[in-house]
Amino acid sequence: MSTALKPLLPGSTLGVVGGGQLGRMWAHAAQRMGYNTAVLDPDAQSPAGLVSHHHIHTDYLDAAGLKQLAAVCQAVTTEFENVPADALAQLAATLPVSPAASAVAVAQDRAREKAHFVQCGVPVAPHAVIDTTEQLAAVNDNLLPGILKTSRMGYDGKGQLRVTTRDELNAGWAKLGQVPCVLEKMLPLASECSVIVARGRDGTMVNLPVQRNLHRDGILAVTEVFAGNVPEALANQAIVAAKAVAQELNYVGVLCVEFFVLADGALVVNEIAPRPHNSGHYSQDACDVSQFELQVRTMADLPLTQPRLHSPAFMLNLLGDLWFADSSNANAAQVEPAWQKVLALPGTHLHLYGKSEARVGRKMGHLNITAATPEAARAVALQAAAILGIAPF
Numbered sequence: 001m002s003t004a005l006k007p008l009l010p011g012s013t014l015g016v017v018g019g020g021q022l023g024r025m026w027a028h029a030a031q032r033m034g035y036n037t038a039v040l041d042p043d044a045q046s047p048a049g050l051v052s053h054h055h056i057h058t059d060y061l062d063a064a065g066l067k068q069l070a071a072v073c074q075a076v077t078t079e080f081e082n083v084p085a086d087a088l089a090q091l092a093a094t095l096p097v098s099p100a101a102s103a104v105a106v107a108q109d110r111a112r113e114k115a116h117f118v119q120c121g122v123p124v125a126p127h128a129v130i131d132t133t134e135q136l137a138a139v140n141d142n143l144l145p146g147i148l149k150t151s152r153m154g155y156d157g158k159g160q161l162r163v164t165t166r167d168e169l170n171a172g173w174a175k176l177g178q179v180p181c182v183l184e185k186m187l188p189l190a191s192e193c194s195v196i197v198a199r200g201r202d203g204t205m206v207n208l209p210v211q212r213n214l215h216r217d218g219i220l221a222v223t224e225v226f227a228g229n230v231p232e233a234l235a236n237q238a239i240v241a242a243k244a245v246a247q248e249l250n251y252v253g254v255l256c257v258e259f260f261v262l263a264d265g266a267l268v269v270n271e272i273a274p275r276p277h278n279s280g281h282y283s284q285d286a287c288d289v290s291q292f293e294l295q296v297r298t299m300a301d302l303p304l305t306q307p308r309l310h311s312p313a314f315m316l317n318l319l320g321d322l323w324f325a326d327s328s329n330a331n332a333a334q335v336e337p338a339w340q341k342v343l344a345l346p347g348t349h350l351h352l353y354g355k356s357e358a359r360v361g362r363k364m365g366h367l368n369i370t371a372a373t374p375e376a377a378r379a380v381a382l383q384a385a386a387i388l389g390i391a392p393f
């Protein structure tokens with residue numbers, strides 16, 4: 001179904017709303033291919049702004065800032081989940097924006113997101129939408145114990161409370177400020193995985209291989225990717241589901257779909273991120289096309305080719321905790337981790353995001369490990385973890 005698209009060729013300027021690490025790695029990918037980049041982010045020291053040709057530091061909804069961004073670039077994307085969908089809608093009046101504001105708006109709201117999954121026929125956790133005290137009172141007991149999640153603005157496990165009893169549920173909703181929430185039944189997770197798909201304006205879709213993810217304290221800690229990391233039937237099911245979710249949104253760009261694998265082997269979709277995702281960072285060093293290059297290709301209407309995993313890979317997240325030898329003492333002096341020891345190990349690829357201040361729980365960078373076999377990659381990943389003070393997995 002390939003309608004001829006006129007690509008934006010290298011030499012053009014591509015823009016991003018949001019200047020975090022995802023924007024920075026996107027900018028690196030775009031610049032490697034000969035594009036100029038422009039970033040809109042209020043922070044003058046934003047990781048992506050620091051490496052871009054243009055850095056507009058205004059608020060995301062500042063009319064002058066948005067106008068300036070539209071004036072310097074030929075297409076715009078986003079890297080920040082909670083970017084106001086309105087900012088994207090405003091930009092779309094004058095230039096191609098991917099993903100569309102309408103798709104981002106679904107991903108920003110857990111209730112709408114869940115309704116979308118149901119519409120796609122993809123299994124979701126049993127849940128209830130809680131916007132009112134009436135809905136709170138009507139919650140079915142079989143959703144307890146559960147996790148109460150704010151419908152909007154949550155990330156890295158923030159805006160979530162585990163509730164076991166009805167009293168805890170009521171107190172929890174009050175604690176979250178009685179904002180719109182979704183209560184999800186607590187499911188027995190055997191593991192977690194995710195799939196990244198890229199969909200072009202002409203409907204072409206490609207995917208990265210299924211990632212197996214380990215979360216700690218609600219934050220991604222380790223991703224492992226190699227043939228057999230999850231059973232093949234499950235991997236295929238996840239890829240089919242992820243593509244259906246993208247297709248039904250008429251999505252253009254890179255989309256991550258996160259899944260739970262239950263104790264009985266069933267697959268349940270958790271949530272989507274309308275952008276490259278932390279669990280796809282391994283693709284920078286282990287695939288022939290990274291998730292960031294896919295983002296560049298989708299926004300520039302360049303061809304999408306199916307990525308190939310050329311090396312088994314592990315990704316370790318480098319949280320700010322590692323900068324404090326004693327992470328229980330937030331006042332202790334920051335000490336740079338011993339990168340030279342990690343880089344002495346074969347197949348290690350260090351990515352740091354240029355954030356000057358380390359804080360506990362803050363994503364400072366990641367370490368990709370590639371090797372000829374999964375066993376060799378795991379062995380090096382465990383050695384690197386031991387050097388850095390990351391708990392074994």
Ligand code: ATP
Nearest residue numbers: 125147154155156157158184185186187189215218
């Ligand atoms: P992200 O940074 O991925 O956007 P988030 O704050 O949106 O995180 P979720 O993905 O909803 O949060 O949940 C974070 C983690 O909490 C999950 O990866 C999973 O480990 C656990 N979790 C969430 N919902 C459930 C559930 N219904 N049953 C069991 N565990 C869950």
Ligand code: MG
Nearest residue numbers: 156258270271
């Ligand atoms: Mg999540």
